[in-house]
Amino acid sequence: MYKFCLLASLCLFHFVSFSQTPIDIAENTVKVSSQTDEVFYYGFAEGDQLVFNFEEVNGKELKEIEIMFMPSQSIYMEYKTKKIVNKTIQIRETGVYKFRFTNTNILSGRICKFKIQRIPGSEATRKFNTTVYNRTILDTSYADVQERFAVKSDTSFQEVLNDVITVHSLTNSRPNKVVKPFTLPNNTIAWAYYIGVGEEGENMYRYATKELMRGSNNASKDFQIASNPLKALILGSYSYLRYLENGEKVLYHLMEGTNPNAYIEGKSYDFIKSRKGINDYVKMDIVKNNLSFCLTNESLIFPINVAIKVMALKVDAVYDLRMVHKMNVKKTEEMYLKN
Known part of the structure; x- marks a missing residue:
């Protein structure tokens, strides 16, 4: 009977001794900068007692200390504290616990020492691994979605400008400078222009058109392309346009943006380009927005009529719709314990 009582007493002593011995998890000194948080994560087992000690080294208050069972269950919160001694919290569920130290002071940081211990609830959890690990979880799903795709490319010409502008002389009460703005269509890949002064300039363009038509087959579907001097110029064909030597002249500048105002x-x-003459014709590969022709009449007495023609070659994608079976992968970062 005596031996039995002695054995029972020894077992009880061992259990009480084991159950009251804290196991160190972390002992750190950390600087919490002004208006920031410092966060730490540790694992605890159901039945554990969490023992928490804290001290601000310089005796200053720390705005908040919170212990949270992840992801969002707060189990302890302390405000404006300088020191916490042996705060014991009963752990009711195995999992990851977050320790948050918050300094809201806008002028200075806080130097914080803390110690975290656990008293296991049983011998079975004495060697519980408190390290928190991270992993990426991939959640894959599939869905049929409608997708827009290019079926083909449609190449076409577009007339951008076809106008006759009067530019007054230097001695006229009205300005001898005129600005004619224009905008190239979207998806323009090349363009060309013709400038001609007076009847001479107009006649040259008519002549070129007539010669192109003479050499074209009216039944051809390309007749409209072949019979236009600017279209021929863009395509690198012979346009029948040539420079004139006799007639009134215009000084022109091709400009971009706000340069015409200046x-x-x-x-x-x-x-971009400038020339003084009776006429001019140019193929342009430089495509810009907000373009303008600036026309100047340097004649003292006579006004001039200036014809401006602009043609653009553009390539537009033709789209259709189709159903596509698409895979979506959602990545989620997860904390876990290896127990």
Whole structure:
């Protein structure tokens, strides 16, 4: 009987001794900078007692300390504290626990020492691994979605400008400078223009058109392309256009953006192309937005009529719809314990 009582007493002593011995998990000193958080994660087993100690090294208050059972269950919160001694919390569920230290002071940081211990609830959890690990979870799903796709490319010409503009002389009460803005269509890959002064300039364009028509088959589906001098110029064909030597002249500048305003006001400006003559014809591979022709009549007495023609070649994608079976992968970061 005596031996039995002695054995029972020893077992009880061992159990009480084991159950009251804290196991160190973490002992750190951390600086919590102004207006920031410092966060740590540790694992605990059901039945554990969490023992928490904290001290601000310089005796200053820390705004908040919170212990949370992840993902969102707060189990302990302390405000404006300098020191916490042996705060014991009963752990009711195995999992990851978050320790958050918050400093809201806008001027200075806080130097914080903390110690985290656990008292196991049983011998079975004495060697519980408190390290928290991270892994990426991939959630894959499939869905049929409608997708827009290019079926083919449609190449076409578009007339951008076809106008006759009167530019007055230097001695006229009205300005001798005129700005004619224009915008190239979307998806333009090349363009060309013709400028001609007076009847001579118009006649040259008519002549070129007539010669192109003479050499074309009216029944051909390409007749409309072949019979236009600017279209021929863009395609690299012979356009029948040529420079004139006799007639009134215009000084023109091809400009971009706000340069025409500076030109009219007599300020410094940039231009893409400039020429003085009776007529001009140019193929352009440079495609820009907000373009303008700036026309100047340098005659003292006579006004001039200037014909401006602009043609663009554009390539538009033709679209259709189709159903596509698409895979979607959602990535989620997850914390876990290896127990």
